[in-house]
Amino acid sequence: MATLLWLIPVLPLAGFAVLAILGRTMPRRLAAAIGAGSVGLSAALALILAVRFLGSPPPGDALTVNFWTWFEAGGLKPGLAFHLDALSLVFTLVVTFVGFFIHLYSTGFMAGDEGYSRFFAYMDLFVGSMLVLVLASNLLVLYLGWEGVGLCSYLLIGFWLKDPVNVRAAEKAFVVTRVGDTALAIGLFLIFSRLGTLDIQEVAAQAAAQWPVGSTLAIAAAALLLGGALGKSAQLPFQTWLPDAMAGPTPVSALIHAATMVTAGVYLIARMHAIFELAPPVRLAVAVIGAATLLVAGTSALAQVDIKRILAYSTISQIGYMFLALGAGAWSAAIFHFFTHAFFKALLFLGAGVIIIGLEEEHDIFKMGGLRKELPLVFWTFLAGAASLAAVPFVTAGFYSKEWILSAARASGPAGLWLWAAGLAGAFITVLYTFRMVFVVFGGPVANPVRRRPGAVMAVPLVVLGVFALLAGFLETPRVLGNLPFFSGLLRPILGGRGPEPAGPAQDAVLVIISVAVVVAGLVLAWLLYGRGPKHGQTTESGAGTSRARGFFFSGWGFDWAYDRLFVQPLAWLARINKNDVADLPFRGLAGAANGAHAALARTQTGRLRWYAASIAVGAAIVIAVAVLL
Amino acid sequence: MSAVPYEAALVVAGILFVLGLAGLVARRNLLFVLVSLEIMINAAGLAFIAAGSRWAQPDGQVVFLFILAIAAAEVSVGLALLLQIKRHFKSLDSDAAGTMKG
Numbered sequence: 001m002a003t004l005l006w007l008i009p010v011l012p013l014a015g016f017a018v019l020a021i022l023g024r025t026m027p028r029r030l031a032a033a034i035g036a037g038s039v040g041l042s043a044a045l046a047l048i049l050a051v052r053f054l055g056s057p058p059p060g061d062a063l064t065v066n067f068w069t070w071f072e073a074g075g076l077k078p079g080l081a082f083h084l085d086a087l088s089l090v091f092t093l094v095v096t097f098v099g100f101f102i103h104l105y106s107t108g109f110m111a112g113d114e115g116y117s118r119f120f121a122y123m124d125l126f127v128g129s130m131l132v133l134v135l136a137s138n139l140l141v142l143y144l145g146w147e148g149v150g151l152c153s154y155l156l157i158g159f160w161l162k163d164p165v166n167v168r169a170a171e172k173a174f175v176v177t178r179v180g181d182t183a184l185a186i187g188l189f190l191i192f193s194r195l196g197t198l199d200i201q202e203v204a205a206q207a208a209a210q211w212p213v214g215s216t217l218a219i220a221a222a223a224l225l226l227g228g229a230l231g232k233s234a235q236l237p238f239q240t241w242l243p244d245a246m247a248g249p250t251p252v253s254a255l256i257h258a259a260t261m262v263t264a265g266v267y268l269i270a271r272m273h274a275i276f277e278l279a280p281p282v283r284l285a286v287a288v289i290g291a292a293t294l295l296v297a298g299t300s301a302l303a304q305v306d307i308k309r310i311l312a313y314s315t316i317s318q319i320g321y322m323f324l325a326l327g328a329g330a331w332s333a334a335i336f337h338f339f340t341h342a343f344f345k346a347l348l349f350l351g352a353g354v355i356i357i358g359l360e361e362e363h364d365i366f367k368m369g370g371l372r373k374e375l376p377l378v379f380w381t382f383l384a385g386a387a388s389l390a391a392v393p394f395v396t397a398g399f400y401s402k403e404w405i406l407s408a409a410r411a412s413g414p415a416g417l418w419l420w421a422a423g424l425a426g427a428f429i430t431v432l433y434t435f436r437m438v439f440v441v442f443g444g445p446v447a448n449p450v451r452r453r454p455g456a457v458m459a460v461p462l463v464v465l466g467v468f469a470l471l472a473g474f475l476e477t478p479r480v481l482g483n484l485p486f487f488s489g490l491l492r493p494i495l496g497g498r499g500p501e502p503a504g505p506a507q508d509a510v511l512v513i514i515s516v517a518v519v520v521a522g523l524v525l526a527w528l529l530y531g532r533g534p535k536h537g538q539t540t541e542s543g544a545g546t547s548r549a550r551g552f553f554f555s556g557w558g559f560d561w562a563y564d565r566l567f568v569q570p571l572a573w574l575a576r577i578n579k580n581d582v583a584d585l586p587f588r589g590l591a592g593a594a595n596g597a598h599a600a601l602a603r604t605q606t607g608r609l610r611w612y613a614a615s616i617a618v619g620a621a622i623v624i625a626v627a628v629l630l
Numbered sequence: 631m632s633a634v635p636y637e638a639a640l641v642v643a644g645i646l647f648v649l650g651l652a653g654l655v656a657r658r659n660l661l662f663v664l665v666s667l668e669i670m671i672n673a674a675g676l677a678f679i680a681a682g683s684r685w686a687q688p689d690g691q692v693v694f695l696f697i698l699a700i701a702a703a704e705v706s707v708g709l710a711l712l713l714q715i716k717r718h719f720k721s722l723d724s725d726a727a728g729t730m731k732g
Contacts, residue, residue, distance in 0.1 A: 607731030609663070609724040614655045 002065045004049045005082050008092060009131035011038045011045070012099075015124040023117030035120025036103035039127050043096035050089055054490075061085060061493040064137050064201075075196055076140075083137035083200065086490045090335060091134035091267055094342045098259040099127040101461035105350050106251040108458040109357065113249075119159060123255065126152035130260040134267055139188050139198040142268070146184065146232070149261050150177055156256075157248040169247035176241040180231015184268075187224030190217070204274035213278050222279035225272055226286060233265030235323055236293045239316045240559050243300075246308040250353030253308060257315040258346035263338050266322045270331050270495060277329075284415060287327020291422035294320030296557050298429035302436070303553035306363040307352045310437050313556070314389060315345055317426060321405050324423055328416070330408030330499025332491045337405055339487070340397035340472050344388035347465035351382035354458060355441065358450040365437060366538050370446035377459055379442050381466035388469040390434040391427060392523075393516045394481075397473030402427060404476065404498070407511045411500040420511075424518055431522025439530040440537045480508045639680035646673035660715060660722045664708045671701045 015038030023031055053063075062085035070078045084092075103123060110119050129148025136142035158170030192198050194217055195206040211218040229235075234242035242262065246253055256262060269276060269286065276283050294317045301313035318341050325334035355371060355378060356363060372379045388398035406427070410420035454462075476487035479501075488498045502508050530537040541550070555561060604615075646669055653666030675697045682690020712722065719726050 605731050607728035609728070610655050610658070613651075617651055617655070 002063075004045050004052075005063065005065055005084055005135070006067060008042050008045050008049070008096065009082075009128050009135060011042045012124040012128035012131065014038060016121050016128060019117050019121035019124065023121055026117055028111075028116050031117035031120055032107040035117075035124055036100065036107055038124055039096060039103050040100045042127070042131070043093075043100040046089075046092050046096045049084070050093055053084065053089055066137070070140070076192065076198070078138050078140040078198055080141060081137035082135040084135065085494050087267075087270060087335065087494045088134045090339060090491070091263075092131060094339060095127060095130050095134065095259045098342050098346045098465070099123075099130075099255060101465055102251050102254050102259070102346060102350070103127075105254075105353070105458050105461040106249075108455050109251055109353055110249065115159065119156075119249070122152055122155045122159070123252075126156065126255060126260050130264070133264055136200075138200055139191065139203065142200070142271075143184070143188060146228070146264060146268075147181065149264060150174065150181060150232070153177075153245070153256055153261050156252040157245045159248050159252065163247075166247040169244040173241040173245050176238050177231045180228045180238055180265075183224045183226075183231070184228025187221055187228065190221050190224060194221075200271060204272070207275050207278060211278050214280060215278070218275060218278035219282055222272075222275050222282040223285075225268060225275065226282055229265030229268045230289065231265070232268075233262050233319050233323070234316050235265070235319060236289050236296060237559070239293060239297060240556065240563060242316055243309050243312045243556060246306070246312050250308065250349055250356060253312070254346045254349035254353070257311070257349060258342040262315060262319055263322075263342070266319065266326065266334055266338055269323075269326045270335055273326075273331050273495065276326070283327050283329065285327070286323050287409070287412070287415065287419050290320045290323025290325075290327055291419050291426075292320075293317065294324065294426040295422055295429070298426050298433065299553050300556040301433040302429060303550045305365055307355065307365050307368075307437065307441065308349075308363060310365070310433060311345070311348055311352060314348075314430065314433065315341075317430065318345070318389070321402060321423065321426070324409055324419060325405040325499075328405075328409045328412035328419060328500060330405065330412070331495035332488045332497070333401070333404040333408050333499055335491060335495070336476055336487050337401040339475075340388065340401040340469070343465050343472055344385040344396075344398055344469035347381060347385035347462060347469050348389065350458070350462055350465065351378050351385065354378050354454045354462070358452050358454075359448050360451055362448065365440045367447060368441045369444045369448075369535075370442070371450070372442040374446060374450045375453070377462065378454070381462040382442070383438060384466040385469050386434045386438045388473075390431040390522070391515070391519055393519060395470060397469055397471065399515075399519075400473035400477055400481075403478055403512060403515055406515055407478065407502055407508060408499045410511060411502045413500075416500075424514070427515065428518050428522045431519050432526050435523060435526035436530045436537065439526060439532075443530075444532055444535060478508055478512060480505050480512055636680045636684040639683075640677060643673045643677040643680065646670075646676065658723050658725055660712050660724050660727075663724060664705065664712065667704065667708070668701060671697060671704070 015034050018034055019026075019031060026034075062083060064081060064083045066079040066081040068080055070080045103120070106119065106123065110116055113119065126149060129145045129152055131145070133142055133145025133149060136145060154170045154174040157173050158167045160166050188198065191203055191207075195203055195210065197203060197206065207218065207221070231238045245256060248256075276286070297313045297316035297320060301310050301317065304310045304313060318337070322334040322337050322341075325331070325337060354375065355368060358371075358375060359368065362368065384396070388396040390396075391399040391402040393399050402423075406420055406423050409423050410416050412419065474482075474484065477484040485498065502511060552558060650666045650668075650670030650673060653669065654663055657663050657666060675694045678690040678693045678697070680690070682688065682693075715727055716722055721727075
């Protein structure tokens with residue numbers, strides 16, 4: 001198992017190395033084979049590893065392999081070690097599988113792009129970094145992967161680097177997440193200085209032994225880790241980078257949203273949940289931030305017209321659900337929602353990618369329309385993903401994961417009622433914006449003919465992910481709907497059970513009925529407002545009195561505007577007034593004085609013999625006078 | 631032998647030196663500049679002789695012999711330079727040769 005374990009992250013990294021060095025000279029088919037093949041091989045190995053892990057669990061339900069000591073300095077001796085347990089297994093499987101299907105799709109999507117091998121090199125590095133992140137046995141290696149995905153997101157968002165808009169979006173993503181990364185780094189310093197170790201298992205044990213519940217240090221450490229998670233996962237107040245990250249190619253968006261990058265924050269909190277359990281105020285903050293984010297992002301999604309921005313806001317909102325679950329103490333529920341979300345969100349992005357290149361870079365949903373007949377395969381798979389996103393009852397994966405989160409939120413202490421209500425409101429908004437998108441894009445008459453249809457490499461991932469988007473939910477069902485606790489049972493050794501639960505089956509049933517009612521109400525409203533295609537939807541939205549609210553929601557609650565005033569412009573102003581480098585003034589003054597003295601003295605060099613003789617005589621007279629008189 | 635007081639000889643040497651210096655600064659013809667230099671050198675020599683007689687030591691006369699040798703060397707180098715300058719600038723004006731400035 002140890003060999004398998006190190007091969008899984010090393011294969012994509014090796015793929016990156018080969019493509020980065022030889023990619024330019026390589027034929028496209030070979031570059032695609034290396035790019036997608038290395039991740040595919042990783043996925044196959046991960047599957048074998050999972051079968052072995054589940055078939056004969058290692059002692060302690062975890063496997064730690066230390067390859068070598070990274071370095072030794074002071075008391076710090078981080079090993080380049082991987083730790084495999086159920087949590088990292090779930091993430092590894094999702095990252096490699098979803099990553100592989102996105103790679104497969106990209107071989108078709110990126111055909112004809114001049115940066116073909118560069119694209120696959122970055123994508124491989126992205127997947128490899130994420131695998132290092134989830135498999136890391138200590139926080140330093142985790143941080144290595146953490147920065148790796150940050151770098152790759154920058155490279156891929158700005159992939160089409162000839163357009164300055166894309167480059168600015170990449171910079172924004174990098175700078176905004178950096179704020180969170182800095183908090184995480186400070187958190188690591190704090191943990192190391194207080195607990196003397198960065199090994200995740202030891203940190204958890206030491207923290208529980210040394211810090212009482214609610215102690216200042218535990219709260220500080222948890223809050224700093226949370227800061228890192230918020231930045232990476234695009235939660236309030238760092239969510240602004242994700243909608244702009246749509247500047248990258250569509251498969252990149254799928255990868256960022258489904259498998260890598262934004263889910264890293266969820267993983268970090270679940271992985272370090274021992275520290276969060278010692279800090280109840282921070283846990284409440286996680287839940288509240290999650291609830292607030294899912295509402296802010298959901299309402300923003302409702303007003304967008306760019307299909308990718310709708311999906312971006314929906315990701316922020318769904319990650320908000322995961323944070324809500326983490327804050328409520330239902331750690332497994334967050335991971336389960338990550339699991340289902342990875343399938344349906346990757347599917348939705350890949351479907352959107354087909355539509356966008358089919359209509360020649362058209363992003364506006366109101367210029368699509370009638371695609372149900374034009375792209376039937378995309379319609380059916382997209383519908384499966386959208387239904388899962390909207391948590392359509394009983395048949396979709398999203399329903400089961402969201403239901404788990406909502407019931408856990410309801411049962412989580414005094415704030416539970418409010419968190420549950422926010423989640424429920426979010427669920428209603430989710431249905432509305434999802435089916436607004438579906439009805440407008442696929443309904444009504446054909447607006448624009450489709451010029452390019454997906455080939456097999458693009459169709460297969462859609463179908464596979466569509467099947468998973470519907471069926472993945474049956475790994476865990478509520479008590480009143482089959483009571484199948486496979487997923488929580490798998491994660492029980494690490495995350496402990498299902499988390500808070502309602503008192504009995506009767507309350508369970510009530511919660512399920514309310515959720516179902518909310519989703520059905522949302523569906524009906526979406527049909528009434530948008531059910532007849534883009535024309536009808538547009539008339540609905542041009543109604544008087546809504547434009548101000550729509551502008552507000554369209555701008556994502558004005559966060560970009562506020563940050564521009566609060567941070568960007570003051571910094572730009574400082575940069576402008578400091579353009580002449582105030583700190584350099586003394587040195588430049590020194591240089592100026594030397595230059596002036598040089599010019600003055602050079603003027604005495606007249607080249608006239610008599611002048612020199614006279615000055616020697618005067619000088620000698622002065623010297624003698626001084627010597628005699630003093 | 632002490633008909634001439636050494637102060638008088640020093641005064642004459644000072645006057646000669648100032649005359650030579652004035653000629654050096656005021657004259658533009660390089661030949662006269664060299665003549666002025668000779669006068670200044672001889673003024674210094676006279677001062678040495680006077681000092682030697684004042685202290686009844688032979689050193690002053692020894693140094694005067696050195697000065698004669700130096701003056702001969704100086705004049706030979708100086709005249710050689712003078713010929714070159716005359717050939718190059720077609721003039722003996724020292725200001726005309728003032729191209730090395732700044």
